[in-house]
Amino acid sequence: MSRKKRTRTNKTVTSFCICLTRDPEIVDKDSILMVHNRSDAEQLKIRGQHNAVIDLENYSGKPPAVGLPGGGQKDEDMETPKEAAYNEVLEETGFKVSNLKHLFTHYKYIVKDSRTNNRVREFTYYEKGLSPSYKLKANQYIINNHIYVFSGDIDWDGSPLQKILRAKKEEFIDSKDITSEEVERFGMWVHFDELNSEEMTSLNISPQGLEEIDMIGIFPLEYLSRIADQPNFMIFRDGFYPSHVKRIFEGCSEIGITTEYGAS
Numbered sequence: 001m002s003r004k005k006r007t008r009t010n011k012t013v014t015s016f017c018i019c020l021t022r023d024p025e026i027v028d029k030d031s032i033l034m035v036h037n038r039s040d041a042e043q044l045k046i047r048g049q050h051n052a053v054i055d056l057e058n059y060s061g062k063p064p065a066v067g068l069p070g071g072g073q074k075d076e077d078m079e080t081p082k083e084a085a086y087n088e089v090l091e092e093t094g095f096k097v098s099n100l101k102h103l104f105t106h107y108k109y110i111v112k113d114s115r116t117n118n119r120v121r122e123f124t125y126y127e128k129g130l131s132p133s134y135k136l137k138a139n140q141y142i143i144n145n146h147i148y149v150f151s152g153d154i155d156w157d158g159s160p161l162q163k164i165l166r167a168k169k170e171e172f173i174d175s176k177d178i179t180s181e182e183v184e185r186f187g188m189w190v191h192f193d194e195l196n197s198e199e200m201t202s203l204n205i206s207p208q209g210l211e212e213i214d215m216i217g218i219f220p221l222e223y224l225s226r227i228a229d230q231p232n233f234m235i236f237r238d239g240f241y242p243s244h245v246k247r248i249f250e251g252c253s254e255i256g257i258t259t260e261y262g263a264s
Contacts, residue, residue: 008114008141015085015148016070016244017097018251021156021218026165026188029220030257032068032248033154035092036191036215036238039064046211066219067244068149069093071212081148089152092213094160094204097152103254106247107131110143149247151255160202161216164190189217221257224248 019033038046040062069092073084082100089097109124109132120140124132134142156162165188172178192200192214203216228245252258 008136009144010141011144011146013073013081013084013146013148014070015073015081015088015150016068016247017085017089017100018068018103018149018151018248018255019089019093019095019097019154020151020257021154023156023162023166023218026162026169027184027218027220029184029222031187031218031220032224033093033095034066034189034217034219034240034244035069035213036066036189037062037064037213037241038211043211064238065241066215066238067241068247081146082150085148085150085152089154091206091209093154093209093216095154097154100150100152101255103149103151103251105149106147108145108147109134110145111136111140112143114139114141147247149251151251160199160204164195164199164203165217168194185220186223187217187219189215189219191215221248221252 021031021033022029023031042064069089070085071088071092073079073081074087079087082102085100086097089095105128107126107128109126110119111121111134112118113120126132131144136142168190169178169180169183169188173180173183192210195203205213205216224240224245227240228242228249
């Protein structure tokens with residue numbers, strides 16, 4: 001008598017937040033608060049969570065890149081998606097977000113190998129209520145990821161990050177590492193290894209946030225619209241997560257901000 005295979009599916013929730021700012025002394029354009037994520041493999045190594053089965057050199061988790069602040073819902077804390085968005089921004093940037101507004105939700109299937117935790121096929125996005133059907137092989141399971149995207153306000157003026165980026169801009173221009181025109185075009189960011197202990201403490205980024213990210217900055221929508229259409233128009237070796245850039249412009253359309261990429 002044959003047995004039916006059970007579909008092994010885990011539902012997860014991920015929340016991201018689009019935080020707009022404009023600073024006449026740094027980038028006098030609508031800009032987005034973003035962070036550089038460490039790869040999943042590096043995070044596992046930092047936390048000591050890898051084992052003999054997980055080959056970090058060939059691990060197919062999330063690569064390093066620049067993206068929106070955000071992360072997974074903490075089931076143990078009984079977080080809602082909105083609370084997860086608030087907490088993730090606080091942990092990764094030190095900002096307390098106000099006026100959080102849900103913009104849209106994306107739905108994604110991820111198939112993984114339970115022995116190595118490696119992804120075994122490309123992501124599949126689907127419409128709500130129309131989840132795909134897979135025949136899983138032994139040791140495979142599905143992550144059904146619901147991705148919530150919010151917009152929110154941050155108290156930028158007088159913030160530690162504003163002070164740091166203004167000071168670093170002057171420092172880098174004086175040392176001829178960058179020009180003011182380049183900052184206006186590409187944005188302004190700082191790697192954590194460029195900061196002293198007092199500056200790092202002032203950012204109020206949580207220990208968990210420091211395990212996940214190693215850079216923070218603001219990036220003009222105008223620049224992000226270029227990289228959305230020109231994948232090679234990059235200023236970082238790791239680049240930006242394309243899905244995050246698309247979510248930014250989908251979110252801008254939802255909140256009525258006209259951009260070159262996503263006009264309202």
